[in-house]
Amino acid sequence: MAAIPEPAVADSDTRPTLKTIAAATGLAIATVSRALKDAPDIGEETKRRVRETAALLGYRPNRAGVRLRTGKTNVIALVLSTETDIMNHTSRLIYSIANALRGTAYHLVVMPFFPDQDPMEPIRYIVETESADGIILNQTKEDDPRIRYMHEHGFPFAAHGRTAMGIDHPFFDFDNEAYGRLGARTLAERGRRRLLLVPPPRAHMYARHMTFGFSDEAALLGVPFEVAEGVTSDSGGEAVEAAITARFSQPNPPDGILVGSTTAAMAAIAGAERTGRVLGRDFDLVAKEAIAVLRRFRQDVLIVREDVGRAGEFLARALVAEIDKRDWAERQGLEVPVKVEQGRPARMGGTQ
CATH class of the missing domain: 1.10.260.40 (lambda repressor-like DNA-binding domains)
Known part of the structure; x- marks a missing residue:
């Protein structure tokens, strides 16, 4: 050398x-x-x-020169809603995508959009200005106009989530139907007899998957269940805590809860505790998380791990292959949860 x-x-x-x-x-x-x-x-x-x-x-690399020679920017845009669970899920996703791109010609830019903003706005901007070579997006919908737009314009993209549109494209997803089933079954096995789901926003595809898995499994097990009204796992801690406090103050409160985010998990526990309930004795809660946080909050939380790092790496590599027009065997991936990390055995009794 x-x-x-x-x-x-x-x-x-x-x-x-x-x-x-x-x-x-x-x-x-x-x-x-x-x-x-x-x-x-x-x-x-x-x-x-x-x-x-x-x-x-x-x-x-001289980006201006690269673009003149190849028509490429060597930039990948990650478009994220500011409503996402930034503490746990989004931070891990950003890190894993950026880490997967290290040592390649590609660099990551993060473009947020706000709750009062049209989600199509950042997508149109990137596609029309050609300010990136490809887009990674999340919080997909059953019929997602962002995906339809990029597909129709032949613009490379990868999605953290699925749709029901019949469009073939790179994606990676966490199997939220399996998560809903696993959570309901675990709560029933721990002797819980009234279940509550705090789902993601209903417009998102993973909310549909989670709600179906949870409700269908509970029905198969013969366990009464309900889905929270008025709040979602993205509603914010104060709103979720208030809603759970109100529900636990009513007759026949739930004794098993499944939630769609880490923030909602902590808020739901706090809300139930405000009514004198004790986690692990009067109720159980199942949550998924990407970074180990919940056990530092309460030891008795039932946890399902979501490998967002694997998702980010998969999406980055699949999108780069799509941009470079290379064959890539693993264009689509699905993480299927099979295990709930248990706290202590359920301690029945208390104030219900």
């Missing part, structure tokens, strides 16, 4: 180029270029060598 030039090269008036890296590594310029693009026909050791050399030299 040719010696790497002294660091002074990176500090000189001449910016390092692909030719500089090629000279330092003894590789062809075309090989260097393909290695930096994470091309599948380049070996991992060669890619590592090229990336390390590029980093030592301070190489940065």
Whole structure:
């Protein structure tokens, strides 16, 4: 391997180029270029060598030049609602996508949109201005106009979630129907006899999956159930806490709760506790989380792990393959939960 030039090269008036890296590594310029693009026909050791050399030299691609030559920006846009569970779910998703893109030619930008904003607005902006090569989005709907728009315009995208539109595209999803069934079954096995679901916003596809799985499993088990009205798992802590307090203050309160977010889990527990109930004795709660938080809040929470890191990495790699028009066997993925991490055995009795 040719010696790497002294660091002074990176500090000189001449910016390092692909030719500089090629000279330092003894590789062809075309090989260097393909290695930096994470091309599948380049070996991992060669890619590592090229990336390390590029980093030592301070190489940065000239984006204006890249766009002129290729028509590409080497940017992937992650479009997220500000309503998402930023503490637990979204932060992990952003990190995992950015981490999967490290060492590739692509960089991540995050574009938020607000509750009072048309969700189509950031999508149209990116597609019309060609300010990114592809989009990752979440909170998909059964019939999602964002996905229809990008599909019709031939714009590469990947979705964290599914639709019922019959459009074939890259996606990764958590099986929320399986989560709903698993939660209802676990609560019933712990002796709970009145179940409550605090679902995601009903317009989202994963809310439909979760609600169906929960209600169908509860019905099969012969356990009475209800779905919270007026609040969702995205409503915010104060709203969820108030709604649970009100429900537990009424006759025949639930003794088993399934929720769709970490924030809603903590708020629901706080709401029930305001009426004198004790978690693990008077009621149980099943929640899913991407980052270990809930056990620090209450030891008796029943937890289903969601591997959002796996989702982000999958979506990044699938979208890059879509942009580069490469065959990619795993264009669609589904994480199916099979385990609930139990707290202590249910301690029946108390104030109900």
